[in-house]
Amino acid sequence: MVIIEDILRRALLAAVERFGVFEEDVEIELEKPREAGHGDLSSNLALMLGGRLKRKPRELAGEIAAALELPRDIIESVEIAGPGFINFRISRSHQIERLLSLADPHGALEAIRTGGGKRINVEFISANPTGPLNVVSARAGAFGMTLTRLLDAIGFDAHAEYYVNDAGRQIKLLGRSLRAHYLQLLGEKVEFPENGYKGRYLEIMAAELLAQDSKAIRDAGAAFDDESFQRIELPCGDAKDWKDLPEEESVGCFAKYALMKILGWQRETCRRFGLRFETWYFESELHETRRIERALEKLRKQGAVYEAEDAVWFRSTDFGDEKDRVLVRADGMPTYFLADIAYHYHKFQRGFEHAIDFWGPDHHGYIPRMQGAMQALGVPEGWLEIQILQQVTFIEDGRVLDMSKRKGQFVTMDALMDEVGADVAKFLFLMRKPNSHLDFDLDLARQQSDVNPVLKVKYAHARACSLLRIAAERGIEVGDPTPGSLAHLEDESAWAVVRELVRLPQVIVSAAASREPHRLAGYALEIATLFNQFYNQVKRILDQEPERRLALLHLTVMTRFVLRKVGELIGVDMPEAMEKRD
């Protein structure tokens, strides 16, 4: 498979040598012009050299173009345009070759697998297990999962991971909150814990607990007997036994139960949203394996730690942070920060060559101290990459929804999926670039109508399927596309589809490299639009004379192929048929 950009780059370099310009002097850029009339690829070389050589760019472009030696079977034409662009048009036969290469197991999609199987850890969502997954996590889920698949597509071995904060204060608070709800149901006078979790889900959980005996609880826990959830453990007996234990112990029992239930919800929600985590990493494991102490010890050995005011501090100012940070509180408890250091260090020790974390915008101030800790531990610079996903604001009835879990007023991911469906939600999140704030209007998303662009993509795929199905019903032999069959492709609208389809490998590479999975959503929409335009323009494809018809059907086969590929990457189902809307 020849890479056309390489051919052009070499030819351009050879052509400018006569002006005393060599490889090390200039970077040759080739890009696809916005306007189809400007050709398939464009170089701004003459514009860049014009000033340096004190020449008029347009004249220079002409001289460069005249000196180019290019294979005519691949490059059909070279034109000078505008202020001095050199535009290249790729021959149809080569475009067809590029198109067919997409479906070839050794073709263009194989050529981009340059990652060499390097293991990359991608961590996202990692919500506290104190309530159902908030809809804010849906954006992280859509992005993280798509990036994981993109990295696999370019030859890495990407590994999706979820960190479970099942230790520490908030779990105790969760236990206390559930216990309070439970005792209230029994008519006992109890004070609800300050800052406790007030969501209705805990009231419901308490009511459920009232009816559950120890066997039912054990059975519920048995659902977690798979690899990633070995750490779920349940208290003995049932709630009637727990409530009379000494308070500390009692709270622990309720906490364990709540944790089991909530992780069950979260796991189910993720599954429903199409998220597959290879690892659910439990914070409690860090405590048990003494990794937290060991990390602290290692930091101490590096001289990055000191004691003051009864607490243990990390010298994060040495690493560019604005102040030093506490690792162990005056009461002897490790901070969340220290646990997080131990967690990431263990991630490094587990053999990942690179790690990507998706964090919310409220954690951005946390980056310098985390990177500082990694540096102090001797982790190579750049090993940990932190991507900030900007905030989502949900709007309902024109009002902004407060998503605080403590107050219990939030929209769950499940509610979102109930109302708009997982695919619609995923696509809407994936359409936006990661570092822009996003207003999500629930009322708009609910309308199963034209505001849902994902339907347009699905519809285009279903249309392609339907066309091929009817062709088969009429006994038209379609088979696999070949250079010979596609050589009869004449319609301009069909070629517009081809030019977009062949971009697939490049779109995958750039989306993965820039960590901007949203480009895939835009690409899918572009293909759907072009395919629909083509479909409307050609009309009655099956009634065309056989050679033209076969070419059009083979283009349809390739369109279906690309839409499916993109659908797999963004986790959106591409249906064979859509229900007719009246």
Next chain:
RNA sequence: GCGCCCGUAGCUCAGUUGGAUAGAGCAGCGGACUUCUAAUCCGCAGGCCGCAGGUUCGAAUCCUGCCGGGCGCGCCA
């Protein structure tokens, strides 16, 4: 006050990493279904790309300063 992100059509957002005449969907107006799925397509209208400077052949994109919005600045997680 300091740090990060954002400011593009009435609304929600793209803009291929500095390119040629700034795009799409929705909303508005006008067209196209005896036809392989009209959840589609075609056309019209809509813009000081927050403002002001700078960098250069060339800026929505990079730099500086303002203005406006969001988030963060705990021995919380």
